[in-house]
Amino acid sequence: MSTSVATLSGSADREPAPAVEPPAPHSPPVFAPLQGGQLVLGTIALSLATFMNVLDTSIANVSIPAIAGDMGVSPTQGTWVITSFAVANAISVPLTGWLTRRFGQVRLFTMSVLLFVLASWLCGLAPNIGTLIAFRVLQGLVAGPMIPLSQTLLLASYPRAKAGTAMAMWAMTVLVAPVAGPLLGGWITDNISWPWIFYINIPVGLFAAALTWSIYRSRDPGPRRVPLDVVGLFLLVIFVGAMQIMIDLGKELDWFESAEIIALAVTAVVSFLFFLAWELTDQHPIVDLRLFASRNFLSGTLALSIAYGLFFGNVVLLPLWLQQFMGYTATWAGLATAPVGLLAIVLSPWVGKNVSRIDPRMLATVAFLGFGGVLWMRSHFSTQADFETILIPTLIQGAAMAFFFIPLQAIVFSGLPPERMPSAAGLSNFVRITAGAVGTSLFTTLWANRAAMHHAQLSEAINDGSATAVGTIGEMMASGMTREQALATIDRLVNQQAFTLAVTDVFYLSAVLFIALVALVWVARPALGESAAGGGAH
Template sequence: MHPGAKEPAPLRGGTLMIACFVLAFTNFMVVLDTTIANVSVAHIAGGLGISSSEGTWVITSYAVAEAICVPLTGWLARRFGTVRVFAGGMIGFGIFSFLCGTAPTLEALVAFRIGQGLCGGPLMPLSQTLLLRIAPKEKHAMMMGLWAMTTVTAPILGPILGGTISDSWGWHWIFFINIPIAILCSVSAIIVLRKAETLVERVPIDRMGLLLLVLWIGALQLMLDLGREHDWFGSSMIVTLGIVAAIGFAVFLIWELTEEQPVVDLKVFRHRGFTVSVAALVFAYGTFFASLVVIPQWLQSALGYTATWAGYATAFNGVAAVLMAPVVAKLSARVDPRLLVSFGILWLGATSLIRTLWWTSGADFWTLALPQLIQGAGMPFFFIPLTTLALGAVEVEETASAAGVMNFLRTLSGAVATAIVTTMWYDDAQGVRSVLAGTMNGAAAAIERLQGNGFSADQARLVVSQLVDQEAYAIATGQMFTLAALVFAAAATVIWLAPRPTREVDTSLAH
């Protein structure tokens, strides 16, 4: 709660239940939208006549916009009122969801996804803030459990819903389904949460810091997203974007470190424990999130999976995570969080190595799904104790700022890593394909056999070409997970540079 906000009388009975449903459902919807498009990239690419690598811009643009808006949540709530910002964000989210579903071009879809991310960014922290604000103190733990459950289950259902909807109704409907939910939640919030509104204050905002933040992040993401199509630094445009990103970032650092009320409080990085924890979070989470984008594309483009079945295969990731979360929560009170975090990240690395051994072009569904299920068991060991480790390293009065910085960098790392990893994956696949095509034996004989079975010469060559592509992408996927295992191992090692927390931490601020 920000200064100047009056503590409202807690809601009770049916009113509290309705308010909790609205807030939890809103959080569910916003988190869902971070993964629902992952398995729909192929449909979107086909519908708009673009490549799959360009289709990933739909994911990265949303994540970048959300990351930029998260640090502004506190200022927006103080300037316009928590409930007004929440309801306005929901209305905007619904409008941009409609526009996303009707977008005729990639450029329009990316622009509308940015709007969706800007409106959705504040909704996740505000839904949590309002849950604590409207509920009696004795029910705060239950409220946070409800909120956390929506945060954990939404990424599980995202790929399943995205795949099923895209196959059954078309990719447009992964956005259209948000519209009735946005209307219901925004109207209910205005009616039910009015008494929980906070006082409005005229508070200054770090305009220059915000401008620099948008400048360097926007330039960096454009460079990463467009680099592959424009021959990277062989293009003057990519070079210009790289220079703007580098200079913008340097000026941003200087400005924010000297500003009294920075949009991103970088001073928290003076604490070694926080810096080390965030470094581990950025690399481990970025690698993890990028894999969630690449895997469905591989299943659909190379193995012939529908979006629905790609969603089923990837969704197993979250099943074990839900089951293990309570266990990790109990262990966190007794075990050194560095040990838990290191174990969790190494678990992610081990499952990456399993994929390199098990995942081939001929792998069946359960061979593909089982590593996802195994990986999920280690995720809570990584996420939950890492929050304790990071926030336990800063001063008590810096906890909210540190949590905001964590959320900002976590979301940004997912977008940046996705752009880098998908580019590497496509490039590696093309490189492997060239090698396979140059060393392949018996291609002419295979084409002759196919022609003998009734295929035309062009059809026979296409079949052989598809087989080569299939093997190339399988090898590139294995190489990607080998690299991922190395990144996870490094992050698991680095975490031991952080000191063990010496105080209790309110982790409710970290989501």
Template sequence: MNQVYPISDLKGGRLILAAFVLALANFMVVLDMTIANVSVPHISGSLAVSASQGTWVITSYAVAEAICVPLTGWLAGRFGAVRTFAVSLFGFTIFSILCGLSTSLEMLIFCRIGQGLFGGPIMPLSQTLLMRIFPQEKQSQAMGMWAMTTVLGPILGPILGGTISDNWSWHWIFFINIPVGLVCAYAVMRLLKSAETPTAKLKIDMGGLLLLVLWIGALQLMLDLGHEKDWFNNPFIVILAITSFVGLIIFTIWELTERHPIVNIQIFRYRGFTISVLALAFGFGAFFGSIVLIPQWLQINLGYTASWAGLLTATMGLGSLTMSPIAAKLAMKYDQRALASFGLCLLGGVTLMRAFWTTDADFMALAWPQILQGFAVPFFFIPLSNMALGAVKPHEMAAAAGLMNFLRTMAGAIGASIAVTIWADHAKISRAELSGLLHIDEVKNTLMNIGLSEQGSIAYIANLVESEANTISADYVFFTMSLVFFFAGLIIWLCPKPKAGMASSENLH
């Protein structure tokens, strides 16, 4: 997928329209990664499930998308990039409708998996098709527009998700995809027929695909269900853990010996790629875990509406938009290890700031870490992506980009699951400790003396303990995540020194 050739018959208004459609389709898929984050309390309440179960709506989408990304090259080669892109858009739209119509958590998760499977190829294919329709001298401008949609999606997702959930219902966060998906699918088929890629009867690594689904599915189920089923005291969780571990070993051996592997594991022979992707995975796992946890804590503990939680989460966007072009220029001139280490350590610092949040924190106290985080993200993401792709040979660039995107997406899903699980588990410990320290009878009598009933006093104490336990637990999660960021910022120095500006922007997907 890294060999792209400009198509000359798209010019003027038709070329601009085609580029806009491709960027809009990419924006829709990126938006869906974060639009549900602030809506989890609404979804959990509507479907009568716990907050940790509600998070499955986010992780199921991310895992399904990650599984489908390595298939993108095969799908495009077998059926054509334009046809695959249009079908992916249509399938994504159908499953968006079904998500909005869901009446149970099981149905919603199933439909989110469908969304992820069809959404997976859209991001890399939108990039590939942009490179095909623009002449070489204008490709950097086209990629700039594409990159802008990739940055704006996570910023606008929480704002849109919060506003829609508060003013209409959570179902509409999925229904808004319908007009965008249908219009984009129709426009792609009409405008980009001449940009279709050659097709061939390619062999698919079916064994590798089945093993990939098996070990990743078992791992994610273990992470999502572990909290509910008391972890390894439950035989089912033990079976899932063994299945995931054994499945990963067999998958690795299979892919190393397969002539046409679905995931080219041999790329890990490059130390620069391996260390960069490892740091990226650790960093993105901690980053995504925090942006899933923060809106839930704000709404459950501090009484924020979904709209205000979305606005606070989105304050990160100002720094990201400002610093992205600056970070890209600096990456062409300076040691990218230093830039990546700076970005990761700054993320560790702002996450450590969150570890001191309290239940009476005002909006700005909560917003400052978000704003600073926005400035740090480009320094973490751009240099690491450049270093990873700059470490491999040109003909391996597409496989490396696909593998990097797969691991980044998987790390996000795992990070979100672990963050919410630790939050819920540590809250139990904090609740028990606080209850032991509290002289309940004395507090209850004091509250009854000022006019509360016995039941009202007990309810007040219970709510207070619950709120403080959740906050202590959230602070513990943030402290743990800050250590992950610092660890990632240190291991990046194990990379060999990269040449300045090794990877070009068209490869960063």
């Protein structure tokens, strides 16, 4: 990762004639930008790997009911397929800087892509939910370095003057995946079988790895021996793992009525406190917590992470509701959620070009107000909502996405010296990805709890003293149903209403929180004139 910073800053003031410039003593070599066909192929290779990685996050969302049903678990337990990947990914991201110095960025990137392919193959072969979650953890661990290194290598391939354009192209790749993921995942689940959502990574990953290695292998500074903060890594794994397991199992074990949940909570808190103490005093910390002393890094990282947790939790929740309670197939759920990236693809190049000229706080405010408006529209959904009603907020959400990542990254990285960029990237990505996993678990739990409350309230109206209830049951029995069948039908209708009311509660809460986040963005100092690309590159 440190190599990437030198690459980015070193390519600014030099002509691209020499392939490699002489390094300063004890400094990694600085490579000139790629040209012609190599630049095109290198961009394709890096974009394919990024696309595959991001696709694997969104493609599983619409397949969760099928996976859960096939493996005999509840849809809530099925969401562990998503959260296990996210938690493992969050743990491995802070290691990217150390791994890059230890193995070299090109070797590490190629190895990550190949191991991701292997893990995808194992996920498709998984015979039960426990094995699938284990392989998803492996997939998340090896995926950690892929996205930051794809940004680093891409920026090193272009002249500094075109860094904003390069990052806009990269952002478009990331935004195409959420469009393709639900569509592809839904079609594969309905027409082939869910393991193929993982198998399709194999040819894409092999091609991307081969192409990357053929172009970039001569641009790798090679491995160096660097110290690893083993204690910090151990405490990080214990803290994040215990916290996520506690959140995932809390609803099933009745939260703090369970000794297991109490033990997990104590483990998470104690390991977190030891982690803080160790990282603030260690000479080579795996996570540089002193970065939070920077006002822009603190406010930007918090805003980005909380927003991402809200965003990702809703992204998971919507297809679950559509498939379980609105009668949508995986394919139709994919069609309803896929267009989220269309406007983002159109608007991202403009944002990338103008983020250094327009105050990033203004652009991020547009994103948060947009997300708030979209979720407010969704909070008015009912069981009568048609496909068009569900689709319109999804389309609008794409515009908000275009103003989301790039401006907030500009805020996060503004004012930091180049040597702190790799650590800042690792820490901000770790907090963001962890927030996404926690948001998914909290939202599915909140949804179930609100649904239980609404179900109890609606059921109170169905009793022998209610003329409407008695009349409805009588009509059903007159049409040929037994009393038990009539009651079961009414219970299904009540359940549909309860979960729909619950999901709109979650949408409304999310809308309010997004609006409140605008204030957090404006805590940051102005970052006008600083390149977002530099921050996003790591």
